[in-house]
Amino acid sequence: MTVELTGSAAAAATGGDTDRAARRLAYVTVCVPAAGFVAAVAYAWRYGFTVVDGLLLAVMYLVTAFGVEGGMHRFFSHRAFSAGRVVTALWGVAGSMAAQGPIVFWVATHRIHHAFTDTDRDPHSPRPIGTGPLARVRGLWHGHVGWLFTVRRDNWSKHVPDLLADRTVMRVNELYFVWVLLGLALPAALGGLLTWSVGGAVSGLLWGGLARIFLLDQVTWGVNSIGHTLGSRPYKTRDNSRNVAAMAPFSVGGSWHNNHHARPSLAHNRHAFWQIDLTGMFITLLDRLGLIHDVRYPKSSGAHRRAAGRSNREHRRRQP
Structure with a gap:
């Protein structure tokens, strides 16, 4: 079947005009963490993989995964809950340390994805590109x-007017590269301090920094590609979004993608008792601690309705 392509999908197939600065940044974003992951494996092969390495990888992965799925995605992109300036900044810093792009870029791209999901205007739809036996492979790679x-x-600005008007968000956005470097410096410093060695700092940088970025990238991008190609579709949405259960723990709930596309404004992707949504659980915890408010819970859940009521009452009491 012949697929006529326009927009970014056509550029992927034809090498059309693209933003040069964004293209250069893409090479850095993709290649440096990949090289870091290879270096981490080689370093561990030579010097071993320690408990400290595993802890730094796990902790930094969780912090930045929550930053991406809870911050960049559910908070900034879909406004599934509200937060004050400090918590807003922390969400932005955690998401930026994932090195997947500044807040404005991430959110604008994602909102365009929702507006034109699985059409030729979707920035990262894995639809087949071209014809022949490799068309689906090319599409999957593109997605x-x-x-x-x-x-x-x-026209990014027309998709993020709320962010452009938010001084806290824009300040965090402007310091994007500072947060990326912080995400590398923290595990390096902790690795050195916890082992009291230069080798521990190097290993911390590799595993808690570069390898962690590489692994989280594959999971986030996998939601874009695999989550629109393989998996279950409990909701008959207008797109090809799918739930990928195997990815749920690693995506901290982001891979319940068909659930999300069916009800994108909700703070929770868990629509069945057995579905793991760590981000939703974390958001509920923050709500109960009074750190966020106006959380959009699924209306079908009595427990979530009660939690939402508590959140709204507490928020009203905090108002002057």
Whole structure:
């Protein structure tokens, strides 16, 4: 079947005009963490993989995974809950340390994805590109990572007016590269301090920094590619979004993608008791601690309705 392509999908197939700065940044974003992951494996092969390495990888992964799924995605992109300036900044810093792009870029791209899901205007749809036996492979590659090399910055502002008007968000956005470096410096410093050695700092940088970025990238991008190709579809949405259960723990709940596309404004992706949504659980915890408010819970859940009521009452009491 012949697929006519326009926009970023056409650029992926034809090498069309793209933003040069964004393309250069894409090479750094993709290649440096990949090289770091290879270096981490080689370093561990030579010097071993320690408990400290595992802890730094796990902790930094969780912090940045929550930053991406809870911050960049559910908070900034979909406004599934509200937060004050300090908590807003912390969400932004945690998400930025994942090195998947500044807040404005991440949110604008994601909102365009929702507006034009699985059409030729979707920035990262894995639809087949071209014809022949490799068309689906090319589409899957484009949906996973190839789109980063073809993405354009046309009319981003019209998709993120709320962010552009938020001084806290824009300040965090402007310091994006500082937060990326912080995400590398923290595990390096902790690795050195916990082992009291230069080798521990190097291993911390590799595993808690670069390898962690690489692994989280594959999971986040996998939701874009695999989550629109393979998996279950309990909701008959207008797109090809799918739930990928095997990825749920690693995506901290983001891979319940069909659930999300069916009800994108909710703070929870868990629509069945057995579905793991660590981000939803974390958001509920923050709500109960009074650190966030106006959380959009699924109306079908009595427990969530009660929690939402508590959140709204507490927020009203905090108002002057």
